[in-house]
Amino acid sequence: MLRIENIGKTYPSGAQALANLTLNVRPAEILAVVGGSGCGKSTLLRLIAGLDRPSTGRIDLDGETVTAPHPAIGIVFQEPRLLAWLSVAENIGFGIAHVPRAERAARIEAALQRIGLAGHGDRWPRELSGGQAQRVALARALVARPRVLLLDEPFSALDAFTRADLQDHLLSLWEDTRPTLVLVTHDIDEALLLADRIVVMQPHPGRIGALLDVTRERPRAPGAPDVETLKRQILNVLGPIRRQAAVPAAAE
Numbered sequence: 001m002l003r004i005e006n007i008g009k010t011y012p013s014g015a016q017a018l019a020n021l022t023l024n025v026r027p028a029e030i031l032a033v034v035g036g037s038g039c040g041k042s043t044l045l046r047l048i049a050g051l052d053r054p055s056t057g058r059i060d061l062d063g064e065t066v067t068a069p070h071p072a073i074g075i076v077f078q079e080p081r082l083l084a085w086l087s088v089a090e091n092i093g094f095g096i097a098h099v100p101r102a103e104r105a106a107r108i109e110a111a112l113q114r115i116g117l118a119g120h121g122d123r124w125p126r127e128l129s130g131g132q133a134q135r136v137a138l139a140r141a142l143v144a145r146p147r148v149l150l151l152d153e154p155f156s157a158l159d160a161f162t163r164a165d166l167q168d169h170l171l172s173l174w175e176d177t178r179p180t181l182v183l184v185t186h187d188i189d190e191a192l193l194l195a196d197r198i199v200v201m202q203p204h205p206g207r208i209g210a211l212l213d214v215t216r217e218r219p220r221a222p223g224a225p226d227v228e229t230l231k232r233q234i235l236n237v238l239g240p241i242r243r244q245a246a247v248p249a250a251a252e
Contacts, residue, residue, distance in 0.1 A: 001027060001062060002048070002148055008056035008205075009043055016205040017043040021057070023199065023208065025148075028178040032191035033199045036238060040206020041184045045150050048182065049075050061148065074146035074179075076154045080133040082125040088136055089121030090114070094164055095144040111139040114173055117160055131162035142173045151183045155190070167193060171218065188234055192227050193220055200237040209237040 009018040018040040025031050033041050046052040048059055050069040059066045059072065074095075082091045093108045111120045112197040115135040125133060134154060141149055144176065151170075155163040174181060185191055191198050195214050202209035212233060216226055 001025065002182075003060045003140050004056035004057070005060070007044070007047060007054045007059065009040070009047065009052070010055045017073070018054075019049075019205040019207055021207060021213070023026065025182060026196075027180055029196050030174070030181040030183065030194055031199065032183045032185055032195035032199050032240075033201060034185060034191050034234060035201030035206075035209075036186075036203060038206075039201040039203040042152055043206065045075070045152050045182065047248075048071055048148070049150055052141045071188075073150065074141040074144060074148070075150040075152065076137055076141045078153050080125075080137040081151040082128075082132075082133055082136060082140075084125050086125075087121060088117060088123045088125070088128070092121075092135055092140045092143055107143050110176075111143045111173075114176070115139050115169055122194055129162075131158055131166060134158065134166055138166070138170060141235055142177070142179070145177050146179050148182065151181065153185055154183075156186065163190075167221055170194070171247060188231055189222060191234075192230060194218075195223070198230070198234065200234050204216070206238055208235070219248055226235075 002020065004021060004023045007018055007021040010016045019043070033044065035041055042235040047054050048066065048074065050066045053067065061070065066073070083094065084093065089108050089112065092111050093104055096104050096107060099107070102128065108121065112121050115138070117135065129138065155166050158166065183194060192214060198212045198214060199208055200212065201207070210233065212230055214230060216224060220227060
């Protein structure tokens with residue numbers, strides 16, 4: 001279990017990004033974190049990843065305190081960040097060089113199949129579309145079989161059609177090993193489509209305004225009455241000032 005206990009983060013400038021945040025994230029859960037700009041979503045992700053240290057509190061993974069980047073915690077950013085000098089297959093296998101060669105090759109081939117790039121492992125990152133590159137980034141993160149995968153708005157720079165396609169690919173890849181996913185997103189509809197629970201953040205300082213269960217089974221149809229009820233609850237917690245920041249990019 002990922003346990004976030006009484007986390008606070010204050011920067012040297014005095015800016016308080018997070019305060020008194022406590023949350024248990026269940027094994028194999030997909031947890032979405034939504035909120036307006038400046039409410040500490042990305043700060044929280046960096047703390048879980050071990051890329052930064054909290055000012056107060058602690059983060060534990062299965063009883064072990066996270067104080068630095070951890071091999072069981074992967075992260076996917078907005079940009080694919082593929083290595084230009086490596087092929088698609090080499091990028092996917094970059095983090096599993098320690099795995100025996102035959103198993104590594106099998107994992108890479110299975111990942112290529114999953115993301116629709118079977119037979120294209122020898123292509124270069126420059127030859128990929130934005131959506132294809134982000135698929136490779138997802139495959140690279142998940143092929144290492146992390147216990148926790150953090151996703152920092154991984155689809156926000158993509159068009160609506162590509163984003164929907166990648167959301168499906170993410171769920172398909174997640175089904176293989178079912179790691180815990182923590183997804184930061186500005187897109188409420190994306191959170192409602194993917195998540196088991198949704199954390200709604202409020203700012204100044206960043207804190208949990210609501211924690212909502214999404215009980216409808218996946219796949220979920222947009223516009224279902226219970227989903228729309230949850231969406232209204234999220235918007236009410238965000239408040240009028242923050243609502244526009246949480247509207248999906250496709251609706252802008």
